Amino acid sequence: MKTARIPAANAKFELTDVEIPEPGPRQVRVRVHACGVCHSDVLTVIGMLGNSYPRTPGHEIAGVVDALGEGVTSWTVGDRVGVGWFGGCDFTCEACRRGDFISCENGQIPGIAYDGGYAEYMVAPAEALARIPDDLSHVDAAPLMCAGITTFNALRESVARPGDIVAILGVGGLGHLGIQFAAKMGFEVAAIARGTDKEPLAKKLGAHHYIDSKASNVAEELNKLGGAQVVLATVTVADAMTVTLDGLKARGQLVVVGAPSDPLQVPGASIIFKSSAVQGHASGTSQDSEDTLRFSAITGVRPMIEKMPLSEAQAAFDKMMSGDARFRVVLTMT
Template identity: 30%
Template sequence: MSNIQGLAAHAAGAELLPFRYDPGPLGAHEVEIAISHCGICHSDLHLISNDWGISQFPFIPGHEIVGKIQLVGSEVRDLKMGQRVGLGWQSNSCGECEWCTKGLENLCLKSEATCVRRHGGYADRVRANARFVMPIPEALESENTAPLLCGGITVYNPLRSHGINPSSRVGVIGIGGLGHLGIQFAKVFGAEVTAFSTSAAKEEEARALGAHRFVNTRETRALKDLACTFDFILSTVNADQDWSIYMQALRPNGTLCFVGVPPAPVSVHAFPMISGVRTITGSPIGPPHRIREMLDVAARHGLKAQTERFAMGKVNEAIERVKKNKVRYRAVLSN
């Protein structure tokens, strides 16, 4: 098989340039995907800048991948040549630890990320263990589905794991790449949904996505008036907030869940947690079975990411638009 052609960062913060690599022999449990679409996730930007100190250069970013299988390993039984599939943040796990055997492969301490210390989806092809490659339901469009494979599961998994249902009152902080999906999934689960944003101009969009209420977080009084209102608040923002106000907005047994990463440590008083048995938690991506479930839910309920498409060769232009928060709400590269 010929070399894989992609667009790689050769140093921290550098623009992406054409890069070829030899993937070597296909593993018995692997498939090779001919990529049609790949979303741009904020995690890619962190990896390009080496903000987390785990990037090895040169490397090809990208982990919200949709395409068709063109090579199948000798031990792969449930995927076929030409099948349309998706691949997200995780591309392998040990398969043997406590977490893998419980179906929580996303918590495996030996998990492999699709574009950490290996090459990802800003390319013509990519490889992964077949267990982490998901068939895409026919009803879903590839462009709108690619961001679900990381951004979508990042918000779907905590909503599902915390039992969000028609009796739930849910708040979603931030109406961006993650938040616009969180609002949609919370609505699908039947919850009453409140969107929180610093931008009053996003109210109409938030309501169109399914929010029943909108709160401008620049209005401190509006936040304080929501004391003891929510069962679950999902924070999707990478910005510091007055988290104590959100803790007070929780009902007894309520949960504040982080999927965005604020720059400063999260600081709250212990008393609201003690008096109301309120919880602070976080959530990563979900395991393969939960991603398959999410895709099925999206297909049956017509849920999709709002996207802007860029040709793969325009990747640097697309990255700059994402950095400046000019994309509503997810950028997707196409071959």
């Protein structure tokens, strides 16, 4: 089979032929049809989380079950499945014993703990798989396995309820999905981005309001709307997050899903007097991914994608890193 892998830390991708992997006990082999290119794939390239080399990145995987390892009874060959950031857990640590599988102390991530989806086949633990609805294509399903579940799950587990003002900070790979999910969940949606060029798209995706952070005071604009119950921060700029705090309602919540490189500054007065909170949010389990896929299928939420073949993995990765992709690059294996 063909795989696009990183031979050493900070090296370029190499497209090579390797043996098709065999699933071990409680594992499933997936024939990959599509794999999203996520910014977090850079972690594999630089080895930030300690992965070994050579390593095949990719944790936005969509395909079909190709073979079953010993003891797997929950899946059948031919099932349409996805594998996301949640790539398996140990079931024995304290977090798992409390049912918080995404917080597993020994949780696995495809493309880091084991080879991911930049390949024609990959093997994953059976618990990492999520079922893809029949009316959702593989190329649409792939980005939902990370960008999708991250925004969907963060919104549904936030303090916001239908009818509340929810602001989506950023209209990019995560934000363009966050706007759609928020609108379909019944929130009054305010999109926040720099400049006015993204306003037409934000409105088309379902935003009721648009705030140009370059030309206006974001907190003041949110307060004119009555204050945001939740601000979902999908950008990676810490200062852009901080300025939204004074635009939260009492007991509102800034939910951070974009990882800034600089420390996030949180003035005490901004959260004390309104009893508001700053909350980080991990993506979710395979069941959460399945919920995301099903919700997307029935409501029409879809990622904006650009397809590229596996043979152009380096170009696809470079395009994502440069910010030229609008909005998710998806590798296809056919």
